[in-house]
Amino acid sequence: YEDKIGLEILRYYLQHIFEQELTSSGFISRGVTFCAMLPMRSIPFKVIGLIGMNNDTFPREYRPLGFDLIAQKPQIGDRSKRNDDKYLFLEAVISARKKLYISFVGQSIQDNTQIEPSVIISELIDYIEKRFTLPDNFIKDILVTRHRLQAFSPEYFQQDSKLYSYSAENFLACKSFLKHHVNQDFINESLPAPSDDFRNIEIETLYTFFAHPVKFLLQRRLGVYLDKSADTIDDKENFNINGLEKYKIEQDLLKNRLFGHKPDDMLSVQRATGLLPHGNVGKVRFHEMSDDTDIFAKQLENITKGEESTSLDIDHEIAGFKITGKIADIHEQGLVIARYAKVKAKDYLRAWIYHLLLCTIGDSGCLPKTTLIGSDLVFEFNPVENPQEILEHLLQIYWRGLSEPIHFFPATSYKYAHLFCVDHKFQYDALKNARKTWKGNDFMAGESDDLYFDLCSKEIDPLDEQFEKVSIEIYKPIFKHGREVMTVS
Structure with a gap:
């Protein structure tokens, strides 16, 4: 029969099938087979699911009886239930032909804190991570799906979410939750123009602004401080440091x-x-x-050839602003900025601002070059032909950021600009990957988790046209005049 079938006929057929009582109780009869993990039972199937692979239940703990002499005096070759379970797990993995589904309790039902799976599952994930890579993705992001604490979470009913639900009841609960939820900016209009005191700015203060424009605005203009207190006392003895x-x-x-x-x-x-x-x-x-x-x-x-560094005092007026401060660590071959850590987006911004000032002044007695050294790479900035013009544009962004939140987020903006300007990705693909840096995942915090960004952006999508424009305006000159000269292993 090849004609179209109506939905009512299909629904009646499925309902009739599901209402039938099956009396057969064989190991493999029909449909979905549920069984315990026993030796010699691992037969190849297209889909195999392992349910309840929790840390405290698998591998099974063997509690010997008090009169078990074998357990009291173990010998090589004695049976181990933990090793048996490991072998059963290996058999199940090998038997899966198309899909292997593994579930475990990964979050606490009280406070949603993360709970580790069975050690065997952790070993499997670690093994896959070491031997497979994906561009712009962590393997865990693809392998592991973490569900939300509540079944009516909006994540289950969003179009782009990998979580989904067919529950009409939970959908109505989600709609009720969002019914009176109005999207509104924390700052919905521009603040009055700042005083002229903000035109007298130190170099490090200018860097502080671009390292976190929203935090700078809330603290310097509104006096809002959201940093968590670090005065808590750890009740556990520290055996490691990180x-x-x-x-x-x-x-x-x-x-x-x-x-x-x-x-x-x-x-x-x-x-x-x-x-x-x-x-x-x-x-x-x-x-x-x-x-x-x-x-x-x-x-x-x-890199510095062991030479002693000098410093340069800055007192420079430009476009109605006065920039003061000191540029230290100047060598004959140029400015050297070193930090024993992996180079982050904020490090590029800091080195770029100092490099622009070095090129603008011009009489520093050294080459107009800046070398940024981190534990993972060395990045070098070449001389800039129009440093004053670029610096003026940065100051204009700074002045605007004193009155309204600028949609510039160092790490997310760097990701987007690098993909768009350097890797030449399409705008949609660059924005999609940058959004991963913004939102984060179950294993890595996103930039949106920052308290200041969350306050000003949690009700809106800040990765808009302004975000794209400002990100390219700031980072494109960095990519144009800088290059990675060495990767440190």
Whole structure:
């Protein structure tokens, strides 16, 4: 029969089939087979689903009885249920021909905090991440789907979301939740023009603005401070060091290494700060960081040729603004800006602003070149033909950003501008990938999670035409006059 079938006929047929009671109880009968994971039961199927692969349930914990002498005196070759489960999991993975579906409880039902899956699932994800790559994507983003805490979350009913639901009840609940939700900017009109005091600006202050325009506006014009308090006391003993604490220690080590101090002399000082773990663990971690910073310091000395740096005082008037400050770390071959960390979008902005001033003044006694050195790469800015014109444009953006939020977000804007200007992606593709940097994912925070950006942009989509225009205006000259000269492994 090849004619079209009406929806009512199809619906009646499916309802009739689903209402039938099946009495067969064989292992493989028809439809979907549910079974436990047992040895010799892994038969190849197109689709295999493993449900309940939680950290506390798989592999199974074996609790021996008190009179189990085999468990009390284990020998090589004794059966292990944990190893059996690992083998059963491997059999199930191999048996899946087209799709392998694995589910586990990944978030707490109380506060939505993340819960790790079974260690075997984590090992599988790590293995795939090490051996496969995707352009502009993390493997975890493709492999793992994290559901929301509530079934009526708007994420399930959005067109571009990979989450979906057919529940009419939850859809009505979502509509009720959004019914009185009005989209409105936190600042819906421009503020009065700032005083002329803002025209007297230091170099570092200008960089601070472009590093976070919204934060600068809220703090300097409105006195709004949203930074979380860091005065909480950790109730667990620290056996490792990472994040901001690790960064602070490494910067101190690099600074003292360049001044000629020995790392051993700094160990007691760092212990006194309370950032290092106690005992030998802290000593080992300290020497690991000091070895790494020593390698970076040697690379820095090779670039600067071991010459002492000089500084340049800045007092420059341009387009009704007065820029003051000091440019340090000037060498014969130009300005050198080094930071022992991976180069981020904000680092490019800082080096670019200092480079423009160096080229604008012109009589600094060094080449009009700037070298940005990070732990992962070395980026070099060449002389700029029209530095004053570019600097004036940046000052115009700065002045406008004192009255209204500028849709410029350093990391997201860098992603978009690089894809559009350097990689020559289509506007739609560049914006789509930049949105991933803005929103983040289940494993990496997005730039939109920033408290200041969230306050001013959570009710709107800030990646609009203004975002595209400003991002290209700021970053395109950087890409034009700069280039990556070295990648540090």
